[in-house]
Amino acid sequence: MNEFSAFLDQVWLARFVILRGLGLTVSISLLAIALGSVLGVLVGLALTYGNRPLRFVVRAYTDFIRGTPVLVLVLASFYILSTIGIELNAFQAGVFALAVFCSSHVGEIVRGALQAIPAGQTEAAKAIGLTFRQTFTSVLWPQALRQMLPTWVNTAAEMVKRPRFCPSSAWPSFCSARRRSSRAIS
Amino acid sequence: MTKNLLEIQALRKRYGSVEVLKGVDCTMQQGEVISIIGSSGSGKTTMLRCINMLEDFQGGRILIDGEPIGYEERNGVRVRKSEKEIARQRALTGMAFQQFNLFPHMTAASNVMLGLIKVKKMARDEARSVAEKWLDRVGLGQRADHYPGQLSGGQQQRVAIARAIAMNPRLMLFDEVTSALDPELVGEVLQVIKDLAADGMSMLLVTHEMRFAFEVSSRVIFMNQGVIGEEGDPKVMFLKPQTERLAEFLKTSSFA
Numbered sequence: 001m002n003e004f005s006a007f008l009d010q011v012w013l014a015r016f017v018i019l020r021g022l023g024l025t026v027s028i029s030l031l032a033i034a035l036g037s038v039l040g041v042l043v044g045l046a047l048t049y050g051n052r053p054l055r056f057v058v059r060a061y062t063d064f065i066r067g068t069p070v071l072v073l074v075l076a077s078f079y080i081l082s083t084i085g086i087e088l089n090a091f092q093a094g095v096f097a098l099a100v101f102c103s104s105h106v107g108e109i110v111r112g113a114l115q116a117i118p119a120g121q122t123e124a125a126k127a128i129g130l131t132f133r134q135t136f137t138s139v140l141w142p143q144a145l146r147q148m149l150p151t152w153v154n155t156a157a158e159m160v161k162r163p164r165f166c167p168s169s170a171w172p173s174f175c176s177a178r179r180r181s182s183r184a185i186s
Numbered sequence: 187m188t189k190n191l192l193e194i195q196a197l198r199k200r201y202g203s204v205e206v207l208k209g210v211d212c213t214m215q216q217g218e219v220i221s222i223i224g225s226s227g228s229g230k231t232t233m234l235r236c237i238n239m240l241e242d243f244q245g246g247r248i249l250i251d252g253e254p255i256g257y258e259e260r261n262g263v264r265v266r267k268s269e270k271e272i273a274r275q276r277a278l279t280g281m282a283f284q285q286f287n288l289f290p291h292m293t294a295a296s297n298v299m300l301g302l303i304k305v306k307k308m309a310r311d312e313a314r315s316v317a318e319k320w321l322d323r324v325g326l327g328q329r330a331d332h333y334p335g336q337l338s339g340g341q342q343q344r345v346a347i348a349r350a351i352a353m354n355p356r357l358m359l360f361d362e363v364t365s366a367l368d369p370e371l372v373g374e375v376l377q378v379i380k381d382l383a384a385d386g387m388s389m390l391l392v393t394h395e396m397r398f399a400f401e402v403s404s405r406v407i408f409m410n411q412g413v414i415g416e417e418g419d420p421k422v423m424f425l426k427p428q429t430e431r432l433a434e435f436l437k438t439s440s441f442a
Contacts, residue, residue, distance in 0.1 A: 120283060120285050120287035121289065124281075126238075126239075126276055127240065127281040127283075129274065130305060131269060131270060134304050134305075139289055139300075142291050146291065
């Protein structure tokens with residue numbers, strides 16, 4: 001009991017640092033989800049409808065990004081991009097890395113949802129004389145959206161848990177701030 | 187001589203190395219109801235799908251009202267028409283599918299209205315009243331605001347027919363429209379098709395319902411291994427088949 005109240009004391013003492021970290025986590029996540037989803041839809045469309053060379057390039061992109069740990073992506077955007085003249089601060093690097101990570105996952109979600117729609121839907125739309133664009137906007141996309149919403153929410157939730165990887169030395173995020181503050185108190 | 191509504195000349199279609207249609211010739215006049223019968227793999231569905239370019243074809247020509255479908259000659263080379271042009275030509279025909287293929291996220295009325303609004307550029311109110319008229323005609327006026335998932339198979343197929351026919355096509359294509367239905371639901375769909383035939387709609391039906399083909403058709407085509415095996419009046423075809431292959435097919439079919 002004693003230990004628990006000591007813990008609460010520490011939390012209370014560190015409340016401002018923790019809240020600032022929380023705010024930072026939320027803003028990194030929201031930005032990354034927004035940017036990543038927009039980019040991800042484009043990735044998904046390219047994977048589904050792109051011609052062979054485009055599909056090849058985008059497939060390489062998604063497989064590479066999905067196969068790379070988030071921490072590596074964050075560090076790469078912070079340290080490696082600066083060597084080619086793109087200077088991102090820690091916050092920007094975090095958003096960038098997570099957005100890229102998010103886009104590769106959303107891209108696969110979009111591709112899966114579009115490909116899961118039975119071919120008969122496209123055929124029926126063609127048969128009444130719709131062009132591809134009309135078929136996509138009226139028939140395919142509304143169905144894909146319903147299909148991918150649950151998985152998209154999962155990915156978004158995942159994005160909220162990732163900013164702990166963002167460079168803590170410069171911009172303490174929620175978790176690292178808690179760690180540092182508890183160290184400072186003890 | 188009356189102008190042909192549909193003219194198929196030496197139609198050839200292959201999937202990879204398998205030739206499915208090996209030179210099909212066929213003409214059809216306005217108001218005719220033609221049933222296409224034959225065993226599976228004989229090419230009857232493929233032929234139907236070529237007519238509205240759901241399948242590309244490699245040889246021959248298909249003409250609707252004298253207008254070549256899907257391909258044109260440019261400097262002596264056969265080229266596929268633009269997607270936009272093909273979309274326009276697809277609207278010349280209406281098609282009903284074995285699996286209905288209604289859009290599940292739209293009500294029955296919206297399913298019918300989509301083509302009217304997007305392709306025919308009708309105003310929403312006008313499209314709605316056309317949709318209601320056709321849903322009434324197939325006996326589903328009361329179901330206009332139901333989603334496909336709330337309708338029985340027979341009702342879904344009737345909505346799908348209304349969706350195709352509301353576009354006012356020159357020719358209706360029916361691709362085994364009763365094959366996916368429970369036996370007790372087949373009758374209501376066939377009745378809708380009979381009513382359309384009575385109205386003078388030109389129709390091409392791929393079907394396994396021999397009794398129905400016998401009753402409704404003005405002509406029957408028997409497809410056999412990618413060519414037309416026999417064609418003619420249903421009474422002759424079903425009662426006095428001229429080829430051995432057709433006699434054999436009819437023996438194994440449900441026609442009795």
